[in-house]
Amino acid sequence: MQRILKYTITEPYINYTIEKFLLEQGYTRKIITHLKKYENSITLNDKWAYVKNKLSLNDILVVTLTEPIENNIVPVKLDFKIIYEDEDILIVNKPAFMPIHPSLNNYDNTLANALTYYFQSKKESVVFRCITRLDRDTTGLCIIAKNKLSASILNAQTKNRQIHKTYIAICEGEVNDCGEIEAPISRKEESVITRCVDFEKGDYSKTLYKKLRYNKKADVSLVQLKLLTGRTHQIRVHMKYINHPLIGDFLYNPNNTLMNRQALHSYKLSFIHPISHEKMDFMAPIPNDMQTLL
Structure with missing residues (x-):
């Protein structure tokens, strides 16, 4: 899988190194080290660049996130509802009785299995990264990160209590x-x-x-x-x-x-999009079994 991100350098970042700029955009040092493994993963004005290169006004910095997939999750077609999707995140309304990750007694009935099947049907290769986990029997909204960068930023938001549930x-x-x-x-x-x-x-x-x-x-x-x-x-x-x-x-x-x-x-999720920085708000209706009881 590849995710290409393009940045136009503005005045506050003049004379920043590429590394310092990327760190401020939410890249971790681990992700930056990973980028160094791939030719042309970082280009500055269409030329391969090093992370110590300095930035000038209106420079065009392009980062290509390449992620090899080592997926041992079995793809299984299961019912679940997608609330929202873009290149970086997926919001799912998880049904009841569906664990998030495979385990000893839940090998092929999890959200990870369902999404692996979904991505393969779209001819996409995505590492399964669930940011907001729920118990097996709890229903509702979950955030899935579709690449290393969005996962890193969303995990930091979780740690800082910036994802409001x-x-x-x-x-x-x-x-x-x-x-x-x-x-x-x-x-x-x-x-x-x-x-x-x-x-x-x-x-x-x-x-x-x-x-x-x-x-x-x-x-x-x-x-x-x-x-x-x-x-x-x-x-x-x-x-x-x-x-x-x-x-x-x-x-x-x-x-x-x-x-x-x-x-x-x-029921509700509010957070800042990891890449676009837009405010995101989602709601999932009360499931039928709870409505029936009420």
Whole structure:
């Protein structure tokens, strides 16, 4: 796969080295080292350039990202919905019961398998890089990076809490109109998967919530949630902590069988595009099983 990026040098970057300029555009030193392996991967005014070359006003810098594909993911035709796609990113509405990556018991039923098939059908070779991961049973929006550069920039945005995610959940009982949950989370002793609130050993965790609707007959609340930290199972653990566990959550609410999965959906995504720097906003409708329960 190749991604060609063209830059016209403006006044703030006069006398920058190419390396310094690329670092400011979000390239990592690892990506710059990778570029050096390929002839003409960096050209300045149509001539092969070194990263120590200096830039002048109105110079044309072209970077060709070449990425050999070493793909051992089995392509499988699976149902999923694409919300948006360009040369650098893909936004997917992930269905329920679909893991993100292949594992021992999920070799050919994952989002990685589905996208490998999709890209091959388009005669594209793309390394699978999921930026915003979701649990197997959680539905909703995921960002996929289609090249090294977009992945690097989006991962930095994730680390800096610049990718804003809003979730929708259905919880037991009538939840307060709004509030915040500030309770540290750690792995439960003797468990690889289960998390719990632990004020001695846990990592700082904070969740904001807002009740959108209450169904008195079913005694369930539709709740909007925003994460201010990114701990594993954070929403599920925090809602259990305030005695409003998620419907259908076999791990943290095993006695509730109103749904056959946890009622959790990644509803909104907002972030800055890694290459164009445009503000991106996406929404995915509440899935049918959650709508039916409401």
